[in-house]
Amino acid sequence: MANTIIHSAFFLVPPEVQLLDITGPAHLFYEAKEYGAEIRAHYLGMENKVQEFSSAGLALGNLETFSDFSLCETDILFIPGMESHLFYAESFKLKYHDFFEWLRTQRNQGAKICSVCTGTYILAFAGLLDEKNCTTHWKYFDDFKSRFPKVRLLSDRLLVKDGNLYSSAGVSSGIDLALFLLEELYGPVFTAKVAKEVVIYLRRTENDPQLSIFLQYRNHLENRIHQVQDILAQNLDKKLKIENLAERVCMSPRNLTRLFKKTTGVTIGNYQDKLRVERASQLLSKGEKVHAVALMCGLSSSNQLRTLLKKYKYPLPNKLQL
Template sequence: MENQSKHRAFFLVPPEVQLLDIAGPAHLFYEANEYGASVKTHYLSLNTSSKEISSAGVSLGNLEEFENFSLNQDDLIFIPGLESHLFYNKNFIQQNQHFFTWLQKQHQQGAKICSVCTGAYLMAYAGLFNGKNCTTHWKYLEDFQSRFPKTKLLRDRLIVKDNNLYSSAGVSSGIDLALFLLEELFGPIFATKVAKEVVIYLRRTEQDPQLSIFLQYRNHLDNRVHLVQDILAQNLHKKIGIEELAERVHMSPRNLTRLFKKTTEITIGEYLDKLRVERAIQLLSNGSKVSSASTSCGLKSANQLRKLLKKHTASLPSDWKELLSQ
């Protein structure tokens, strides 16, 4: 692609930063540069120190002072998550009022302000989310809403965009947000190239839930049920009968059926349908044809997939009516 040097990407590095929150998006922009995007990157400190220690104990250096920069509509800044004892600390918030004022100014000048995980707290303390749609990590939803009642907090959303304000759920969702922004800046073909480079086969979007079905119903300690869930999730393109599943975990089909329902509170069939629906949404959102998506989900035809999706309309993007009517 053509050299485009007008864009700058800034990454705030607060004390005890969540390492993946910043490393994931930063690496995506590194790869974007390798493909010719030529985005100038800067790493900013909350104070005058040129070094911070992440929550994982990794030292991050060569940081620049945020107040040395003035951002515009061609720039973006990532605000990653940090340890909760900091954003719960009144002294920490008071000490960083200067940064919050600076962040407000960058927003007014049109820069894209992007939070990852609990980085949403810093944006909210700056007043940026007042009256705006946003999200944060699911563990902090109740606390966030109580602290910032003026925000329009959207639950179970992976990415939320409100004009030039962006927020994402947590940890790996920063990677999804980075791809989302790269697509806005340079188009879907370019974003897909970057995704493939870092071996991301399914790019998640605004429509994807924060708590994926691939993670839900896993909050239990029964290894046999976990194994069955792994087998189903990893082999959606295959038809695996209850007899084979039971044999893999050394149980009778009847006992496995009972155990699965008791442990997860849904049947194996219901769980499999939920897996297929979410995988189909991912594939279709990324441009796959209905026939191809149905095969990848272990279904015999496009019509069979449409029937399944119609039974789960509450899980579908609102603009999919035309697809289901075909």
């Protein structure tokens, strides 16, 4: 491996931590170590405790004291989210004054400070995000903006990097953030091996929105429409006829068309286009050729793909030249 620098990865374990916020990134760094990366992991308490309980009730122990460590440019610190009633409390900032002061010092010393989900609140309370770009879980946008007006909160962003400060939208995006950092440290080939090891089919990037089109329009209880949506998402390279879709769910084409629009708020054609646009953007970001991407998305030519991307004004990587 080209990168032979020893990196220390620190994972904060605050009270009532959201489990996936911390275990997702921690496991990715563990797998990276298994693949030969020189990584030392530490788990820190936000208070002088050797054990904390997660929001799910699971105890996390053998915690080290944050003040025993001084981080540098080769170090990474993950700040996961916690239950909202804790950071909503008026006493929160005063209670963790010492930790916030320590956190500011680590930022100034060049450590990579990475928040997952509502961990962004901890960075903001410490004053690290003033005049900086960041993101957090979509559910907290309004509250976050009102509490921290000096912070430039970016909505509909999965990951945001501003200098040595990193933030991610929430829960599973901590895994994307961990992969993003591993790629910065060890390159895309190594990171692809780690992603494959944990069976992550498609890595998301800082250009991806928080709510993927593959997840949007699914907040309903109409099973037949869910079936159609699954068929469309799994067969983007094929030209599916409305008659065949309707037959699969035992409906007439007319009823399917009507029910799909009533249930999701978009037409079948519009939904399929949105799926293709997001998939195309992901493939292009990975370096796939334009013509190959068009075929993989069920389009007959590069020109069709260009027209579709232009129609939906989808954000593409700056390096992309169509």
